[in-house]
Each structure stands twice: as C-alpha cells, then as structure tokens.
Amino acid sequence: MRWDVLDAPPEKIALARELVRVCSASGWGSAALRAGSEVALQDPERWRLLFPAGSRDAIWFISEVSDASMRATFEDAPARTMTEVILERLSQNTALKPFVRRVMMFDLLHPFQALARCNGHRARCLRA
Helix, strand or coil, rough: CCCCCCCCCHHHHHHHHHHHHHHHHHHCCHHHCCCCCCCCCCCCHHHHHCCCCHHHHHHHHHHHHHHHHHHHHHCCCCCCHHHHHHHHHHHHHHHHHHHHHHHHHHHHCCCCHHHHHHHHHHHHHCCC
C-alpha cells in the first residue's frame, strides 16, 4: 500500500502507519492509540488531534489510504480485467491482513461505529 497518495499531514500518516502495526498486535482501543501516538509522535495524547473520534477515525483514514492507493495504481491505465484489480488489491493489502482481522473484531464489538463507517463510505460512493 502506498501511504503517499492522499494529501494528509505527515503526522497523521506516521501515526496511521504505526497504528497498523500496534493494532495488529494488540487490537483497537485508547491504549493502542496512545501507544501508537507515543512511538510515532512522541506524545501519547496527540492522536486526539488527528483522530478525534478515536479508532473509528483512524480505521476510516487507513481505509481511505488503501482505496486511494488502489486508485493510483490504475490512474494512468485502467485495468484490463477484474482479475488484475483483485490481484493488485490482494498484493497491496497483504501486509494489512493482521490489521484487517483486528478491525473485523473491533467491528463485532462496536457495531454502531462499524455502521457509521459503512454509511459514510456508502454516501461517499454515491457522490462519486
């Protein structure tokens, strides 16, 4: 996955990258957000400025980066087949498998936050 595809503050990208690592090992929650913020930003509470809604905002941002990375791959030349798109997505997200598992567990434990992300994604897709 390419982290340079969105126009986002470098601090936000650094924290998101660290959260993928931290949350893959320990799951989501304020402790993981603090731990990631401590490593990436040398301030355990700075995550609150970048992801005010906590895990929901962080997960959403990482998903947006993943989607933008995918779009960037085919920006200059469309995929020839759907298989090419699927293989590219799997290739880009191979390193994210532990992260995705933790997001799925988070969603099971926090269904309203999962629905909020889902509804936001649907609204964004309808505008596009």
